[in-house]
Amino acid sequence: MTATSTDGHSLAGLAALLADRTRAGFCLALLDGRAWTAGELARAAGVAPSTASDHLTRLVRGGLLVEERQGRHRYVRLAGPSVAQLIEDLAGHAPAPPAPPRTLRAASAGAALAYARTCYDHLAGRLGVLLHDALLDQGVLDRTGGLALTPHGVAWLAELGVSVEPLRAARRPLVRDCLDWTERRPHLAGALGAALCGRFLDLGWTVRGTGRAIRVTPAGRPALAAALGVDAADLAPPRDAAAHRA
Template identity: 45%
Template sequence: MGQHNISSVAHLIAEPVRSVMLITLADGRAMSASALAEAAGVTAQTASSHLAKLLDGGLLSVESKGRHRYYRLAGAHVSHVLESLASIGPVTPAWRNTPSRPAQALRFARCCYDHLAGQIGVAVTQSMLTRGFIVEAGERQYALTAPGCEWLQQLGIDMGDPAFDQADHARQCLDWTERQYHVAGPLGARLMDAFLAWGWMRRSPTTRSVTVTAPGWEGLKEHFGIAREACEAD
């Protein structure tokens, strides 16, 4: 990759309005230009200009539905770059101890493109490692073990999915608030889908935060050994 391409992409991401738009889209959902303008605190005209640059730069894709256009990240690779950039530098005590409830919610559990992140995402990953369901497998990769495949099948996750045959089926994603890895890739996405389908978790309609439900806490305790009291005391 040439230096020019790196500098061009870095310039696109570095602009404050565009960075807010990109982070807002980092849970994988598509949003309208007006919603992104509101999130970034700019006018519709200003938002349109920034969105055009992000499209030209290959960071966003757009789809039309009737008269409306909806924008989303161009792929998981863009979300990965955003999370990696956010993980550079220390997490300050001000962030970890912030009284802001939205910030606390994001740190506790959130969507990182298509998989679970935050304290709960890291706790799920650590539990799977401790129980031998995944193992470290090279640089920035996990791998499912035979017991892990059997366990997931017992939970009702389709292990015939060809995505699990990919070398990067369980990528390590550095969590920018916890400074530890959580599981990403197809395995992370399938787990997130399952947590939502089972009613264990609910996505916020307006932010990237995720709420763990009462049945979810029961499931996390039973299958991962994750206790609500320990998580909320952290």
């Protein structure tokens, strides 16, 4: 038998960490890329602080989360982009919820997340998939030998104010497909996906909404549409998502 870097016992241990609804919910909440306190996660999950603390300790020990302490406060975040990819990929393979949200507020919040959200540090949802597809259509990305940035893409990014060299030097892939759990199609991850998400926010084309939700601003819609070569109407959120405001 050939030795491998892991074994069945290790894999089962990792799976067990996520085989709990509360711990899985914590990891999904942390896909917004922020650091959360145990109290914030406890309130979001509807569990006691002591229960949250026990679960977080297990997730930290298992390597899925890292903790930071500032004074008396304990913050936790996902351990890195690879963990975020794991959580998003698993969510993409999970079955759809058996029933729609019961309240208008919950339905609006769900629609807002499905339209546009952050997946750790890059765009996801319908907007993230649209970005991925538009960059392929515009020749910024090419899939001939695996997803890659083209020379035209380097020039396109320069016009947008994004330098490629620091992204190539990052300790992560430059471009990578990430299965979107609502669209069930790839959105753009990697260093470039993160850079574009940050650049759109810096330009004011997008803004953060509640939690992980992202909104395209009125001024940003025509600018983003022009940059991506799409119709501005394609960037309009569904009515129930537009009704959900931060």
